[in-house]
Amino acid sequence: MPFFTVDGQALHYIDQGSGPAVLLAGSYLWDTAMWAPQIAALSPHYRVIALDLWGHGESGRLPPGTTSLDDIARQVEALLDHLQIEQITLAGLSVGGMWGVRLALLAPQRINGLVLLDTYVGVEPEPTRQYYFSLFKQIEESGEIAPQLLDIVVPIFFRPGIDPQSALYQDFRAKLAAYTADRLRESIVPMGRITFSRDDLLPRLGELNAATTLVLCGDQDKPRPPSEAQEMAELIGCPWVLVPEAGHISSLENPQFVSEVLFTFLAERNR
Structure with a gap:
C-alpha cells in the first residue's frame, strides 16, 4: 500500500491503472472502499488515484497544523507533485468536493475536469453545524461512537429506503463502532469540525471552468440535498x-450509474 508523508504524517492512497489521471476524493467517515466500484470500472482505462482522509482508512492522524480544508488541498497538491502528475480529473464526494473545489481554485492548471458529488461549498447552515458539533462533543467525551449515536449517524449517509440489515449499512456501522478513542479524538472529531466550520466558497464558484465541471447528487441525499447541487x-x-x-454515498448506492457518468465525462475530457 503506498503512503506519502506530508506535514509529518503518512497519507494512504491507491494508485491503480494507467493512462490519464483521475483523483477520487471521498466522504467524511469513509475510506477508499467507497470508490471500489468506480476504481474497478475506470482503472482498465485510466490511472486512478484514491486517498484516505487523515485518520480514515490507513492514513495517519490529522497533522497538528492542519486546521482548514485549504490545508487538505495543499497536501493533496503535494501528493500530485510526488506522483509527478501534471493534470488530473478530480471527482470529489462530500468533503472530497469541498476541498476539491479549493484545489481547483488553488491550482487551476492541474485540473482538466471537476465532478462534484453530493457536496456543498457554502457554509454549513447554522442549526446543522451546531447539531453536528454537539455530536462531536459527545464522541470526544465518551471516546466512542456509542450505539445510540450510531443509530443517528449511520442513516444520514443513505437513502431513506435502504435495508438497515444490508451489508453496505451494517459494514459502515461496524467500521464506525470500531474507531479507537485516540483516533476519534486526534483525527475524526477535529476533521469533522474543520469540515462543518468551512468558509463560504459560493462567491468563487464562477471562477471554475463551467465547460469542464459537472455536479451530481443522489436524488434522496439528506445532508446535501439536490437544492444545494442545483x-x-x-x-x-x-x-x-x-x-x-x-x-x-451515491458511489455505492447506485454505483453503475455513477461509474457510467464518470466514464462519459472522462471520455469527453480525454478525447
Whole structure:
C-alpha cells in the first residue's frame, strides 16, 4: 500500500491503472472502499488515484497544523507533485468536493475536469453545524461512537429506503463502532469540525471552468440535498445530474450509474 508523508504524517492512497489521471476524493467517515466500484470500472482505462482522509482508512492522524480544508488541498497538491502528475480529473464526494473545489481554485492548471458529488461549498447552515458539533462533543467525551449515536449517524449517509440489515449499512456501522478513542479524538472529531466550520466558497464558484465541471447528487441525499447541487451548478454555469435511488454515498448506492457518468465525462475530457 503506498503512503506519502506530508506535514509529518503518512497519507494512504491507491494508485491503480494507467493512462490519464483521475483523483477520487471521498466522504467524511469513509475510506477508499467507497470508490471500489468506480476504481474497478475506470482503472482498465485510466490511472486512478484514491486517498484516505487523515485518520480514515490507513492514513495517519490529522497533522497538528492542519486546521482548514485549504490545508487538505495543499497536501493533496503535494501528493500530485510526488506522483509527478501534471493534470488530473478530480471527482470529489462530500468533503472530497469541498476541498476539491479549493484545489481547483488553488491550482487551476492541474485540473482538466471537476465532478462534484453530493457536496456543498457554502457554509454549513447554522442549526446543522451546531447539531453536528454537539455530536462531536459527545464522541470526544465518551471516546466512542456509542450505539445510540450510531443509530443517528449511520442513516444520514443513505437513502431513506435502504435495508438497515444490508451489508453496505451494517459494514459502515461496524467500521464506525470500531474507531479507537485516540483516533476519534486526534483525527475524526477535529476533521469533522474543520469540515462543518468551512468558509463560504459560493462567491468563487464562477471562477471554475463551467465547460469542464459537472455536479451530481443522489436524488434522496439528506445532508446535501439536490437544492444545494442545483444552486452550485447555477453559480458555476455547468450541468447537474440527479443520481436515482441514491442518498449521500451515491458511489455505492447506485454505483453503475455513477461509474457510467464518470466514464462519459472522462471520455469527453480525454478525447
